[in-house]
Amino acid sequence: MSYHFEFSWLLQYYPQILKGILITLELIAIGGVLGISLGIICAWTRALGPAWLKPVVAGYVELIRNTPFLIQLFFIFFGLPSLGLQLDELTAANIAMVVNLGAYSCEIIRAGIQATPRGQFEAGASLAMTPFETFRHVVLVPSLQRIWPALSSQVVIVMLGSSVVSQIAAEDLTFAANFIQSRTFRAFEAYIVSTAIYLVLAILLRQVLGILGRVIFPGRLAR
Amino acid sequence: MIEFTTWDIIRNLLLATRWTVLLSLVSFVGGGTAGLLLLFLRISKRKALRGFARYYIELFQGTPLLMQLFIAFFGLGLFGIDVPAWLAAGLALILWTASFLAEIWRGCVEAVAKGQWEASASLGMGRFQQMRYIILPQALKVAIPPTVGFSVQVVKGTALTSIIGFVELSKAGTVVTNATFQPFTIYGLVALIYFALCWPLSKSSQILERKLNVAHRNH
Amino acid sequence: MSLIEITEVRKSFGSTEVLKGINLDVEPGEVIAIIGKSGSGKSTLLRCINGLETINNGSISVAGAQFIDDELHLKALRLKVGMIFQQFNLFPHLTVGGNVILSQTVVKKTPRPEAETMARKMLERVGLGHKFDAYPDELSGGQQQRVAIARALAMQPIALLCDEITSALDPELVSEVLAVVRELATEGMTLLMVTHEMKFARDVCSRVVFMHQGRVHEIGPPEGVFANPKTPELRQFLGVH
Numbered sequence: 001m002s003y004h005f006e007f008s009w010l011l012q013y014y015p016q017i018l019k020g021i022l023i024t025l026e027l028i029a030i031g032g033v034l035g036i037s038l039g040i041i042c043a044w045t046r047a048l049g050p051a052w053l054k055p056v057v058a059g060y061v062e063l064i065r066n067t068p069f070l071i072q073l074f075f076i077f078f079g080l081p082s083l084g085l086q087l088d089e090l091t092a093a094n095i096a097m098v099v100n101l102g103a104y105s106c107e108i109i110r111a112g113i114q115a116t117p118r119g120q121f122e123a124g125a126s127l128a129m130t131p132f133e134t135f136r137h138v139v140l141v142p143s144l145q146r147i148w149p150a151l152s153s154q155v156v157i158v159m160l161g162s163s164v165v166s167q168i169a170a171e172d173l174t175f176a177a178n179f180i181q182s183r184t185f186r187a188f189e190a191y192i193v194s195t196a197i198y199l200v201l202a203i204l205l206r207q208v209l210g211i212l213g214r215v216i217f218p219g220r221l222a223r
Numbered sequence: 224m225i226e227f228t229t230w231d232i233i234r235n236l237l238l239a240t241r242w243t244v245l246l247s248l249v250s251f252v253g254g255g256t257a258g259l260l261l262l263f264l265r266i267s268k269r270k271a272l273r274g275f276a277r278y279y280i281e282l283f284q285g286t287p288l289l290m291q292l293f294i295a296f297f298g299l300g301l302f303g304i305d306v307p308a309w310l311a312a313g314l315a316l317i318l319w320t321a322s323f324l325a326e327i328w329r330g331c332v333e334a335v336a337k338g339q340w341e342a343s344a345s346l347g348m349g350r351f352q353q354m355r356y357i358i359l360p361q362a363l364k365v366a367i368p369p370t371v372g373f374s375v376q377v378v379k380g381t382a383l384t385s386i387i388g389f390v391e392l393s394k395a396g397t398v399v400t401n402a403t404f405q406p407f408t409i410y411g412l413v414a415l416i417y418f419a420l421c422w423p424l425s426k427s428s429q430i431l432e433r434k435l436n437v438a439h440r441n442h
Numbered sequence: 443m444s445l446i447e448i449t450e451v452r453k454s455f456g457s458t459e460v461l462k463g464i465n466l467d468v469e470p471g472e473v474i475a476i477i478g479k480s481g482s483g484k485s486t487l488l489r490c491i492n493g494l495e496t497i498n499n500g501s502i503s504v505a506g507a508q509f510i511d512d513e514l515h516l517k518a519l520r521l522k523v524g525m526i527f528q529q530f531n532l533f534p535h536l537t538v539g540g541n542v543i544l545s546q547t548v549v550k551k552t553p554r555p556e557a558e559t560m561a562r563k564m565l566e567r568v569g570l571g572h573k574f575d576a577y578p579d580e581l582s583g584g585q586q587q588r589v590a591i592a593r594a595l596a597m598q599p600i601a602l603l604c605d606e607i608t609s610a611l612d613p614e615l616v617s618e619v620l621a622v623v624r625e626l627a628t629e630g631m632t633l634l635m636v637t638h639e640m641k642f643a644r645d646v647c648s649r650v651v652f653m654h655q656g657r658v659h660e661i662g663p664p665e666g667v668f669a670n671p672k673t674p675e676l677r678q679f680l681g682v683h
Contacts, residue, residue: 062418062422062425063414065375065421065425066417066418066421066422066425067379067414067418067421068382068383068393068417069382070382070383070385070386070393071382071393071396071410071414071417072414074396074397074406074410075406075410075411075414078400078407078410079406079407079410079411080407081406082405082406083407156285160285160286160287160288161287161288162287163290164289164383164386166289167386174287174289177290177293181297187293187297187298187300187301188294188298188301191290191293191294191297192294194290195286195287195290195294198285198290199281199282202285203285338527338529338531341494341525341527341531342525342527342531342590343545344492344494344516344520345494345520345524345525345527346520346544346549346593346597347517347520347521347545347549347597348545348548348549349513349517350513352549356544356548360535361533361534361535
């Protein structure tokens with residue numbers, strides 16, 4: 001059985017692929033920034049926030065972490081309109097990613113906060129800072145630094161997971177691959193090429209996050 | 224059009240859940256077996272074997288599971304192999320699971336103190352004997368919580384197989400939605416069923432982890 | 443032919459040479475103390491004899507078995523020399539008895555009942571027969587180290603390597619371990635020990651090796667080495683002027 005690889009379609013369809021890459025990057029950029037921000041807020045709530053809000057956040061985190069991203073996406077895109085909330089594909093995809101990464105990063109950041117030496121809180125308090133000021137100025141940055149590698153891995157996982165947004169017709173890289181395979185019937189080649197692009201994106205993203213970590217956190221962690 | 228009662232909907236979803244559970248089990252057991260093999264390659268003394276395992280793990284962890292499913296489903300079909308959805312789903316999930324479990328377990332093996340390797344070596348044990356009698360029994364204890372934790376990812380991963388047409392819980396959700404036009408209720412129910420499958424696993428992983436930490440502190 | 447022959451052994455970690463041509467022959471029944479500052483290469487030498495480190499140059503042979511870096515030769519070598527570590531390195535998931543039995547059944551393929559008899563005998567010998575079913579973390583450091591000695595002895599080695607075996611112990615536990623070693627010495631076991639216990643070295647050892655900067659700097663019977671150090675480095679190390 002022989003099969004002839006055929007990649008000439010690349011010439012014709014590279015604009016679709018480029019567009020797909022851009023949308024995937026846009027999704028992870030927005031999802032990453034807003035998702036981690038949401039994660040910080042949730043982690044603060046669970047660690048030091050008002051008591052009534054803690055179970056709400058805990059419920060959100062558990063619900064998201066224990067259901068598939070695909071179903072979260074379908075719920076937001078297909079389900080919410082019945083509540084009168086009509087969203088276009090990209091907005092729905094963005095919201096789903098923020099909500100998803102928010103829950104995961106909340107857990108990761110919380111672990112970082114919990115690993116903060118007791119003395120740091122006490123030092124903040126002894127300087128007459130409020131708990132929030134201590135969190136904001138003393139605890140947060142070293143906590144993020146401590147868990148930055150774990151958080152970076154999660155961002156990469158969410159980027160790869162974003163390939164399912166093609167299922168609500170958000171035109172990301174996977175959507176481009178599907179489009180090409182439906183036009184050329186070159187499924188194998190289309191998916192191999194896009195898989196290779198995802199691999200490169202994942203490696204690059206990891207590098208960028210590593211550099212970003214060194215830029216944001218130049219200091220050493222206190223023990 | 225047929226009227227669906229709420230009970231009809233739930234019954235349909237629960238029937239499809241059987242396939243989610245079965246596929247999860249197959250993927251987890253198969254992936255665990257392949258992962259163990261991969262672990263041995265990853266920590267082998269032979270550079271080529273270590274390299275192979277490293278690239279395998281990098282490849283499967285660095286690309287979307289959905290793409291792996293597509294390649295297994297459409298790709299192999301082009302080589303004249305007729306791949307039914309369940310086979311492509313099982314195969315891709317097993318290979319994907321193996322890459323993650325191997326890496327989790329490698330961390331556990333490396334957590335065993337170096338002195339254990341040295342002491343067993345000085346008693347004349349070969350590499351396999353060291354693994355079998357000294358390292359793995361100790362690594363196993365540390366490995367259980369994160370392994371149980373990863374099983375949640377496997378269950379959730381099976382949802383993607385709906386996209387290549389394997390009829391499990393997510394696919395059933397889509398089918399029933401198309402028949403009833405109640406996406407809010409149905410995807411909500413689907414999410415709840417996944418939650419019911421995954422949450423006990425997450426929780427027991429956390430409890431096991433806490434127990435292990437307490438045991439460690441007492442040493 | 444000597445029991446242990448170490449000839450021109452060189453060992454480097456990266457660009458630093460830790461052993462710069464070591465020559466040492468050990469006769470059967472000799473008890474040798476290796477002393478020296480940390481970083482002088484004494485532990486590395488011991489680990490080379492057991493094949494835990496590969497040597498870059500020279501040769502090591504034990505009772506005619508050459509040190510060659512493959513699993514078969516290493517196993518033959520390790521069946522002849524046992525090793526005791528500073529950190530005991532007992533297997534925490536096995537009982538005391540299990541620790542002593544395991545390598546007998548797995549490596550030497552001794553039938554289980556025989557291995558158990560041997561284990562009980564060796565544990566008796568180090569005074570811990572009653573701890574057969576205890577787990578390592580239920581024992582004191584001194585007891586753990588004695589189990590480690592029993593574990594090595596159960597393999598019936600012709601020589602024992604002791605790598606600072608009392609350094610991790612609380613002061614009051616040192617003597618019980620040294621008492622066991624002293625007894626082994628009187629029974630004629632060949633011993634190579636890296637140690638900081640100078641009094642013990644003086645009393646028990648037949649020869650003392652002073653290592654300095656990767657070389658055997660001075661060697662001789664303890665009376666000579668301790669009472670009459672020839673080099674300024676050894677005098678400084680011993681604190682005599």
